[in-house]
Amino acid sequence: MLPYKSLIQIDRDASIALHIQVCNNFISLITKGTLLPSDALPSSRILAELIGINRNTVKLAYEELISQGWAESIERKGVFVLSKLPLVAKTALPENNKSDGTHHAFQWTNHFTHVVLSKSLQKTTLAIDDGFPDVRLAPVDELMREYRSISRKFYGKGFLKYGSAKGSDKLRSAIARYLSDTRGVMTSPDNILVTKGSQMGIYLAAQLLLHPADHIAVGLSNYRLADDVFRHTGANLLRIPVDDKGLDVDHLEEILQRKKVKAVYVIPHHHLPTTVTMSSERRLKLLTLAKEHRFAILEDDYDFDFHYDNKPYLPLASIDHNQNVIYIGSISKTFAPALRIGFMVGPTAFIEAAASLRELIDRQGDTLMEESFAVMFDNGEVDRHFRKSLKIYKQRRDLFCQILQADFTQEIKFTTPEGGLAVWSTFHEKIDLTKISEAASKKGLFIDNGDFYKNESFSTNALRMGFASLDEHEIEKALTILKKIIQ
Amino acid sequence: MLPYKSLIQIDRDASIALHIQVCNNFISLITKGTLLPSDALPSSRILAELIGINRNTVKLAYEELISQGWAESIERKGVFVLSKLPLVAKTALPENNKSDGTHHAFQWTNHFTHVVLSKSLQKTTLAIDDGFPDVRLAPVDELMREYRSISRKFYGKGFLKYGSAKGSDKLRSAIARYLSDTRGVMTSPDNILVTKGSQMGIYLAAQLLLHPADHIAVGLSNYRLADDVFRHTGANLLRIPVDDKGLDVDHLEEILQRKKVKAVYVIPHHHLPTTVTMSSERRLKLLTLAKEHRFAILEDDYDFDFHYDNKPYLPLASIDHNQNVIYIGSISKTFAPALRIGFMVGPTAFIEAAASLRELIDRQGDTLMEESFAVMFDNGEVDRHFRKSLKIYKQRRDLFCQILQADFTQEIKFTTPEGGLAVWSTFHEKIDLTKISEAASKKGLFIDNGDFYKNESFSTNALRMGFASLDEHEIEKALTILKKIIQ
CATH class of the missing domain: 3.90.1150.10 (Aspartate Aminotransferase, domain 1)
Structure with missing residues (x-):
């Protein structure tokens, strides 16, 4: 007989029932190959004595083993490991789970080696x-007040059920008004997807726009996590110089003569990392080129709200009469990084496609947060x-x-x-x-x-x-x- | 002169300053090609009279136009549209933004046509x-209490800053304990990524494991949003019959003789949609095949917690001595769909890679929700x-x-x-x-x-x-x- 006294380990303080602990111990012995198909289990009386528990507990454990298909009871002979279980080769266990990444049981791709700030x-x-942003300034008490109020108000807690992958209807309406009021982007809720920060907007747009070997134009210096997103699609990054007037659109024009560019990623307001603002001249020319060459402009306007000296330039999206612009913004960036909320604006059909992809990623956003921000837009708290x-x-x-x-x-x-x-x-x-x-x-x-x-x-x-x-x-x-x- | 009286539209009730409204109106006229480079703008006196606003407001608007690079002031001549702006061809505007998806300014892929329930x-x-689940049962008041308490307790609101893409340390520790207590999955916080529900676990794992034309084995009937995720990677889905003992592992074995399979997606506990439980025999054989053929088992155990008659079978992950299993679970499913929270367990290096990818998608989860659930695991509320x-x-x-x-x-x-x-x-x-x-x-x-x-x-x-x-x-x-x- 096996040395059950040391093999079966039970913990009387654990929240899990004793007989389940015993059952699980046996499953472990079977799956490791210590117990083989058709091996006899000790009688309940003997095991009970060996490990110092009640005999009925052992009986319950065996019943559980049998009901789960690990063991079988043969009349007048006792309980045995199920004879038709496949044989398990005895293997040495890996030392621990903290493998060093060199020897794995299966293969995967890891091309994400970005430095994270x-x-x-x-x-x-x-x-x-x-x-x-300074998170100490964030109106957390106000947000909590809305959380509480919404969690109490909704009959039947409807806000806890599955919602739309595009985000709360109320918040999309609030964002549409806000974009029109603050930056002349005239849009409708149907053209808005609520994201978990601008990062998700970049990711979704890239997945829809780019295929392996496609070209996307980006700044010579650029927001690193956007570069990584584009690389993840397998696309080629074409680097465009950035000077004190922003992305060098003339340089882009030259490239367009030779190459089909699917999209241009641009941060016209305050370029990342160099903070320069794109000139009106270049903005107009970029829009003209987009129309002519039928590429998408992925406009990342992550911190439109912070502009100190004059009024900020209106986004490309506000003067995009041909619908080439996908406009991405963030509310996280203006409130607190951990409150993940942002938006993407684009043609209705594009937004629908993005919502379908988003559903595959995480189904939907946090309804409670979205509804609360909708209220805070409406009651002026955001402003x-x-x-x-x-x-x-x-x-x-x-x-x-x-x-x-x-x-x-x-x-x-x-x-x-x-x-x-x-x-x-x-x-x-x-x-x-x-x-x-x-x-x-x-x-x-x-x-x-x-x-x-x-x-x-x-x-x-x-x-x-x-x-x-x-x-x-x-x-x-x-x-x-x-x-x-x-x- | 243009009919400015009808062209310039101002709204005295809007929260946006009058001079900015006037400025934005001019930008719109310029970008639509109604006003061309070098065109003269009306004098401030004339415009003020025409549209019935104060002359100084017009002057402010012109200053803003000039500072944004749309216009220039030429001494003793007046204000003109910037001469070096690129010419904009006059175009008819699209009727509205709600395009029908057939004529677009740029191209994208939409292969997501899934029926959403x-x-x-x-x-x-x-x-x-x-x-x-019945969301009316969800302990929302308790969750709100933790939200409030955490939002007040943390000095400097550290929980609002950027956090780890793997999720809250506390919650990962709590989940490790919970998995060990409830289902014999012995793991450490380093092997856990907190996700936004099991859907995100499936998505991340698929993106790391699968490339176009790779093979993944799935049930003949299967969870639809998992199928869609796998298709999105470009992988081939190999359909394996599912009978009353779960996935037909013998059928899988035959396929493995002919084809390299990168991963097997399985819901051994209650198969989706047919709810059958996989037999112990097949579980062991699947693990043996995974070891031999070096494929990953993507184990979706979305509703382990709900088992009524006997104790639930332990997950494959609890008897996976060769580290072939990526174990995915959900807390959303047991609390409320809109509280998006779940976990993925796997080899440390795999979890690191998944966290890096997750960072590209949405950077991190909702810290407040994660910290609150950590407390609720610890104080027994979850249980x-x-x-x-x-x-x-x-x-x-x-x-x-x-x-x-x-x-x-x-x-x-x-x-x-x-x-x-x-x-x-x-x-x-x-x-x-x-x-x-x-x-x-x-x-x-x-x-x-x-x-x-x-x-x-x-x-x-x-x-x-x-x-x-x-x-x-x-x-x-x-x-x-x-x-x-x-x-």
Whole structure:
């Protein structure tokens, strides 16, 4: 007989019933090949004595084993492992589940090796980030109030059932009004898909637009997670220079003579990472080219709401009379990164297709959050939050740039950004950003090493320095630490 | 001069400033080609009179136009449309944005034409659904309490910042404990990715495992949205018969002699749609085949928690000693469909890859919801909810099957399901389910027409009849309506 006393392990404190524990132990012995088909199990009396439990518990365990098809009872002989079970070769178990990724039981593709900025950032209290909002300003109490009110109001909790993959009807109507009021994008709820932030808009659009070997034009410098999304489709990235007037549309025109381009990804408002705004001239020309060459313009307008000096340029989507533009925006970016909510605007049929794909990915968004934001758009809470944070962020930008100007004359070159939440800062070539980042980390300050902004054709000693998530005191503290390290 | 009085439309009730409205009107005229490069704009005095606004407002509008690069001021001559803007060909505008999908400015792929069950269901109060939980039982007040408590507790609102794409650390630990306690799946938080429901687990795994022309084995009848996910990767679906012992593993073995199969998708617990449970014998053989042929088993265990008669079979993942299994489960399914939360368990390196892909799709989950569920796992709320609903659903299943047995003897053939939330009901061949569905709809009852369960190789006059979302009174009411219609 097997040494059941040591093989069968039970835990009297576990929430799982004793007989199920015994049953599971036997299943494990069978599936590991310790017990073989037709092997006899010990009598209930013997096993009960060996492991010190009640005999009826053992009987219950055997009944469970039999009912699950692992064992069979043969009259007057006892209980046996089911004879017709396939034989299991005895194998040594892997040491643990934490495999190192080199030897696997099956194959898969992993071509996602992107550097992620936020990982080490998460645990730091003082951080010069990529340009994130200050989550301390987010109207969380107001949001919670709506959550509570909606969760109580809806009869039968209808909001908890499956909803539309396009998002809440109310929120789509609210976003349509908001886009018309704030930026002249005239659209209808049918042209809007509520996403989980602009990232999902980029992903869905890319999956619909691009096939392997298709061409998509992007900035020479570009938002890294958009590049990764496009690569994931198997498409070729055609890099277009970006200067102080944005994407070089003349360069794009030359390429269009030779190549069929399926889409152009552009961040006309504040280019990522360099923060430049695209000129009106180029905007018009891009739209003209799109019409002529029948490509889609994927317009990422992730931080339209933050513009400080003059009124922001209207998006391409507002002057897109030929419906070439898919317009992507974010509410997460203006409230808090973890509140994943955004939108995609496009031709109705495109939005329908995107909704069908979205259904395959995660079926739908968070109805409670969507309904709550719909209320907060309608009652002016969203607008109040934008106005309040715009004012605060402008002060922070001014202070941040003032200190950079005064204290980092030799070390950092930059242009004060007209909008957005970060300063594109080019460091003197003698400054090693990796060393700076490590040294800062020891002083309790997170600052990136700039790798996130590099790609196969763009490499410069620069990084985005986010000013918005730091208050005045923190800005001074962070830049004082940085100054000391650089010297 | 253009008829500005009718061309410039302002709305004094809008929240957008008057001068911005005027500016936007001019931008629209320029981008439509009504105003051409070098055209003169009317003097501020004349325009102010024409449209009845203050002259200074017009001046502000012109300044904005100039600062945005649409116009230029030429000294002593006035304001002109920027001469170097590209010429825009005058075009007739499309009638509206609601294009019919035939004539588009760019091309995209739409191969998602799946029938979606939930759309018409959403608006009905009385519904025999696909097997959804009763959202009225969901502990929403408890969830809201955690939301509120967490949103207040965290200093600096850290939970609102970007978090991990793998999900909350606390929730992953809670899920690891829960899987070990309830179903013998021994795993660590590093092997767990928190998803937005099991759908996202299927999507992520498919994207990593499958390339165009790869083979994946699935049931002859199968969960439709899984089939669609696999097709979306370009993979071939190999259909394997499903009988009363689940997926026919012998048939699979034959196929493996001839074809390289990358993955097998299986719902061993309660097969979708037919609700059969896979036998122990076949489970062991499937694992042995996976080891030998090095394919991944994608185990979808979406409703493990609902099993009524004996203890549920342990998942394949609990006896997977060679790490071939990717185990997918849902918490949404047991709480409420709109609370999108689930998990995927697999080798660490696979989970890392899945997290990187997930980051490209939507960056991360809803931290607030994840942290709240972690607390509710820890304080026993999740367990309480499972026990409570299990008891209620068992009563509903019994009543539902009892009525089917008594009143639909001729019309419906079924086997009482051991678990899950639906009865797989085969209707008499003379009963036209489309007509039944339409007639029911007129009587205020939603019942599907069965199309959702058909595919290119499976077509039967059957459907899943969900009993869980209806209370006793509603079950009687729904089946009374159905009975009247069928007669």
